[in-house]
Amino acid sequence: MTFEQLGLSEPILKALATEGYTTPTPIQAQSIPIVLKGYDLIGLAQTGTGKTAAFALPILDILHEDNRNQKGYKHIRTLILTPTRELAAQIGDSFAAYGRHTGLKHEVIFGGVSQVPQVQSLRIGTDILIATPGRLLDLMNQGYVHLDYLEIFVLDEADRMLDMGFIHDVKKVIRVLPDDRQTLFFSATMPKEVTELAQTILYKPERVEVAPVSSTAETVDQSVYYVNGKDKMDLLVHILTEQKIARTLVFARTKHGADKLAKNLKKAGIRADAIHGDKSQGARQNALASFKEGKLKVLVATDIAARGIDVDALTHVINYDLPNIPESYVHRIGRTGRAGASGIALSFVNGEERAYLKDIQKLINKQIPVIAHPYEDKSAPVAGDAAPKPQGGRGGRGGGGGRNRGGGQRSQGGSSGNGGARSGGHRARSGEGRAQRGGGGGGQRSQQSSQQAAS
Incomplete structure (x- = not known):
């Protein structure tokens, strides 16, 4: 059509x-x-x-x-x-x-x-x-x-x-x-x-x-990284540098967490800024414009602030904090893989967030692959939770x-x-x-x- x-x-x-x-x-x-x-x-x-x-x-x-x-x-x-x-x-x-x-x-x-x-x-x-x-x-x-x-x-x-x-x-x-x-x-x-x-x-x-x-785009490649909370920043810097990611949207759970994450990335020499509801409108628009123009490597956002962010050719989304609402995960990774393009969604999961991951996998009816890495949480399961059984269709x-x-x-x-x-x-x-x-x-x-x- x-x-x-x-x-x-x-x-x-x-x-x-x-x-x-x-x-x-x-x-x-x-x-x-x-x-x-x-x-x-x-x-x-x-x-x-x-x-x-x-x-x-x-x-x-x-x-x-x-x-x-x-x-x-x-x-x-x-x-x-x-x-x-x-x-x-x-x-x-x-x-x-x-x-x-x-x-x-x-x-x-x-x-x-x-x-x-x-x-x-x-x-x-x-x-x-x-x-x-x-x-x-x-x-x-x-x-x-x-x-x-x-x-x-x-x-x-x-x-x-x-x-x-x-x-x-x-x-x-x-x-x-x-x-x-x-x-x-x-x-x-x-x-x-x-x-x-x-x-x-x-x-x-x-x-x-x-x-x-309850569905995620087939064009988005999803993966999970089990990691202790104290090691998340080191893992993020490692991934950004090793995978040579040019531009990524990183999700934090709170406004304070978003600011802290952006500050620590800057200390690590990575161009980053945060966007959330407590920022002035001018600061939010400047950060988003810089991100779209490629002046920022990382834009850290909360769930609410991320609604309305539409960036062409955004290849990566990283869940630094896994959401406790399963539907939010679907919304988050939907920022990439848009209009038929391919995308990559990476999720950091600490011990407290494993229950969130289980709920997410149940919602999307899919087991998300687990990736090995240098900062791996040794207490985490080797593989992800078993994939839920397929649900019946809708009338x-x-x-x-x-x-x-x-x-x-x-x-x-x-x-x-x-x-x-x-x-x-x-x-x-x-x-x-x-x-x-x-x-x-x-x-x-x-x-x-x-x-x-x-x-």
Whole structure:
């Protein structure tokens, strides 16, 4: 399948050609037609699967088709809520690249920096707003953000929102959104609290699940190094020098640990810096820019700060501290081996972390090979834990029909989910065309789409 077959408009296809993209990833191939038809969507996909383009491309297409009717001041028509500053900036870069020929405006707002330039941009008007919850609520309370004209709401990294304690802020934002909207909900996992949130904000959603969190990319070569905690630094320096690793992302469990690790690497003559939530926005951006440009050999990160780090040709990820949450391991090593490229993930495991390794291997249903090395923990097992038995497959899911909104009511056939009425204007979309709510509650806009292809 190609992007042309997904029914995207010429300006979007032109931008994709410039970026060198020809074939959509599975999450893109399945999600884009659903979004173009106007359905609400739950997208389950691990990091590195092309999730951002899965919602950015159809949103740009939808807004561009109607852009000629949006004269004068640009009201916020799409809100994308994301948990971290790095991820917000990355999404902004994607909208800039994919939307360069559409004439649409986007703005990115997040905390840790002065609000003055953000407020100035909002006063001018923007079609698409990408925001972190804290800064968004702050500017809403000050009267700088108005969402009365919102058409599409995207909640990205919903599980990470929960982990970071943003779930109450998210609910505050949702309470002021127009009922008549399209909602796209993306998450790598669906714990109980995230599932409950999805049920309250989505209307009969379609569901796309690609590369569930329990799977790791086949292109990533994984290995384990048993080592005492006091020897981890010596092992890290040994690997970085012996294997001549040019650039690697190293994970630490805590912010303090990340700073200490970066400091010790510098003492060993290795160019390194740390990135985490306590760093100023300027320091984080400088460290990430230096890493991308190859000025740093090692970027040390915590799990939360690493969300949104997207570095081309990152060959190695090293778990200096093994995570105690198995899903975090999958997210971590997903920073390498992206878009079909090969990658290497090395994990240091001390005595206390062996239980974490067991849980990880159970989750991914795979035994990770153990590597011998000069700093080996002699008390560790010679081989890794026995690989878990294969689990049974998942059953299929039913799909669904169209959507029609109008006169304060919306209906959809053939999909399971929560029913109910939503007030607002009229919007209807089908595979052959779209009719969206008219300005001022009266008119109707229609746009013939390009050919649609089933994913």
